[in-house]
Amino acid sequence: MSNKVHLGHTARKRFGQNFLTDGNIINRIVGAIAPDNDHIMVEIGPGLAALTEPVALAIDKLTVVELDRDLVERLKVHPTLKDKLDIHQGDALQFDFAQLCQPGKKLKVFGNLPYNISTPLMFHLFEFAGQIENMHFMLQKEVVLRLSASPGTKAYGKLTVMAQYFCQVVPVLEVPPGCFTPPPKVDSAVVRLVPYAEKPWPCKDVELLRKVCNTAFNMRRKTLRNNLKPMLNDDEFAKLGIDAGLRPEDISVEQYVAIANYLYDKK
C-alpha cells in the first residue's frame, strides 16, 4: 500500500496532511496538552483523529475545525467520537475562535498543523490571545527554533519577536519524520505557547510593532540604522538607548516594543 494511504484515506498534499501514527509520540503530546473540562478544548485539523480520539475520550466535549470535507464526514460517523465532537467544517484561518468562549472558560487550542499555513494561523490565533489559556502545536522544527530563539542568534527574527510579544514559548519535544504517514520532508517539533495574561511589555499598536519588525529584519546583515532609516534617526535611537549600529537580531522584544511605542507617540 502507498505510504500516502492511512486508514483508507489518501493524504492530500494541498491540505498539508501528514498523519501522526506513532503511539508513543501521540501519548506524549496528549500528556503535554493535558485535556480538561475546565477549558474549551479546540483542535485544529483533527484529520484521522490520532490526537482527537485520546483527547475527546478524556473530556466531555472537544471542538474541532477541519477543512477537508471527506475527513469531516468520517468524524461525523466515527463510532466512539461522533457524540463527543463539536465539528466545524472550514478554514481555521478564517475561524472566529471568540465564538467558542463561555463565561469563565478560556480555550486550550492544539493541533498537528498543516505546515503551509502554520505561521499565518498562529498570527490569526494571537488576535484571540486574551481568550486562550495555552496552545500546543506540532510545527516544523525550524519554526519552533525561530519561535523560541534568544536575541543574538541566527534563528531570532520577526516571528520570534511577535510570538514572544504575545506568549511565553516553550519547546516540548522533537518528532522525526518516521512518526507520520506520509513522512514529511523536514523534522518536526511540538511547542507550547502560553499567552501572557498581562503583557510584560505592552504595545500601543501591535500592527505598528509588526511593521517595525518587518522593516528592521528586511536585510538581516544590515544595521538597525540602515534598515529603520525611514522610521528613526540616530538621535531617536539614542533617546531610546538603542545602539543603531547593532543588527536586527541583536535587540530584545522589549526594545522592539519601545521603538513601536515611540513611533506611535510621535504620530
Ligand code: SAM
Ligand atoms: N491531527 C491529525 C494528525 O495528527 O494525524 C492530522 C494532522 S495533518 C498535519 C493537518 C490537518 O489539518 C489535516 O487534517 C488537514 O485536512 C487539516 N487542515 C489543513 N488546512 C486546514 C485549514 N486551513 N483549516 C483547518 N484544517 C486544515
